[in-house]
Amino acid sequence: MSMDVADSFVGGFSLDLGFLAEASVETIHSGLSALDVCGMILASVGLVFFLGAAVGLYRFPDFYTRMHAAGKGDTLSSLLILLGFGLITLDDFSMVGWLLVVKLLAIVLFIMLTSPTSTHALMRAGFEDGVEPVTKGSSSKNTKKEGES
Amino acid sequence: MKKIALAVTVLTGILLLYAAQDFPAWGDLQSPASASPVSKHFIADTGVDTEVPNMVTAVLADYRGFDTMFETVVIFIAGIAIIGILRRTGADADAPALKRENEIAAEPDLIVTNTVRLLVPVIQLFAFYVLAHGHVSPGGGFQGGVIMGASFILVALAWDLPKAMDRLSVDRAVMLAGVGILIYAGIGLFSMLLGGEFLDYAELSHVLPVSREMARYHAMLGVEIGVAFTVTAVMFAIYANLSTRGRLEGGL
């Protein structure tokens, strides 16, 4: 039965009972494996990309550029962080680790498909609604006008 | 008015904060809720009683099965009420006045439709996973039903409502919701026929080739399927009626 298979997966799980305090150093990770380091690097790069997306969202002058920052940076950073944590989880190569990585890959794939799509839909809605982009020489005056048009 | 409201709000806040001092602290192991024998029993004996690892599902569908059944009935009634409130009858039926000004017919967007076409089967598969795996991992009838309903709503969003209604029309949705409740109540009645009490799933072991505990395990799955039917159907019916103001045509 599939239930039994799933349970046996759970059985191989070495990170049981996440009691944050005492479980942290001794039992789970006595040292950093190569996979851990790879995962941490990936996740860090993802965080840097998200920093870019956040700053862009905060600083850019008009809707389209903000959307640009959000759509690209957000998607890529999500992918990198999820993959990084997938590698961190994989470090004991147990069956449940692989299952988790497959599930994480499903999320990665899902975000990779949906995030650009919703960004596109929003962009189109904004464009058809007449939100005007900033053009050369107009600085930010144009964006302020856009709401009133 | 606003000043009165502010005064009332602040007064309530002061009272609530004053009362909060007597509440148990964060994460207190000895708080009344955690120390009560009921919750201890749920945690300690769910595995023995039902063999379900997910205590929430076990409490929801078994220990508090009666509650959940009428919860499902509440959803069903809400769906019917919404349909009844928004349905256009008599003189209302052909009143055109309520189109929003300058409303445009949205073309289905190519990128969105293709993505949705790709995603909908996966989402429905995930809904089945959440429903069937609800004993072992977080999930269950309500969650699976909502995800399933979301897949239909996604179709209605990407194209328009009629395209989604080809797959699940509102009439059929109401029927499906009723079927879901019938499944739930039917399992309860069946265990009554077998000599137990209403919703006493353990009695099903007389007809199923499993132990009493596993009978409860499997009956919970059946009950969750009923809940998922109702939730799927009602979520879609609510969306269809609310998004088109009862006309059941056009897109969002």
Place this chain on the structure above:
Amino acid sequence: MTVEGFTVFAGAALFVLMLPALYRVAVGPTSFDRLVAVNVIGTKTAVLLVVIGTLFGRLDMFVDFALAYALLNFVASLAVARYLNRTRSMPAKKPAKRRTPRKKKARAS
């Protein structure tokens, strides 16, 4: 740096970096700006769930939350995008849209 420490750091960083997006939700001149920011926050919440799951050591459970959350986030943002696409010049929306840039102007001056 242990894995635990890095996980906590990543979660905190995600949370802090959501704040600029939250600022955009609060003051974004057009409703589309707000929606983009909400979308970003939703996606990052799914990621944050994975991080929390790693922290608690129950990632096998939290992955399901994250997937469901990402899915519902997609449905929500798509729904709002379609709604705004349908209702172009809805009369009730105009004053609201006009008000926000003015507020911004007042704050700038």
Place this chain on the structure above:
Amino acid sequence: MFGEDGLLNELLVERFNYCVYVVLLLIGLYAMIAKNNLIKKLIGMSIFQTAIILFYVSIGVKEGGTIPIYVAEHDPHGHHAEHQAHPEEANATEETEENATTATTLHEEDHGHHGPRSLTDEETSDYANPLPHVLMLTAIVVGVATLGVALALTQRIYRAYGTIEEDAVLAAILAEDASTVIPDVLATKPKRTSSKSRKAKKA
């Protein structure tokens, strides 16, 4: 002020969850009372519900506890799991002899029981309280149903009065009350007036 027994320590450190819920609840309450727009009132209602949900779930939390799903070793179907877990534990028990002996005795006990056993008090406190979660699961669902009905009613009000501002709706009801000659209006617009007068009677 933030001393061991200070009021602020009690409220903000040990009971911060209640502070969060009170603030959310007040936002919702204020929106429900003071806002004029029916949709905004509904948003307030939604926030209010969220506050209550947060309150209940935060009551169920236990210090150091995990989510209320059995971990592998307490899993009722864990017999398979245990067999798998054995070799790994054997590897892991190089550190201390004591650990190894306790682990083996524990496993022997489990094998003696053959199947699920009820947890001890110690193990019980490792899991969050499932009851608030269940109650809130149903509360969320009922909240969605209530919100749906409320939105439908709002749409209906908009259909009848052309506005969802509470003032305008009330004014329309009052004006109608003052000036209605019921049969006359009934003859011209039967549906509208009937629903209106019903509303008026309620008001």
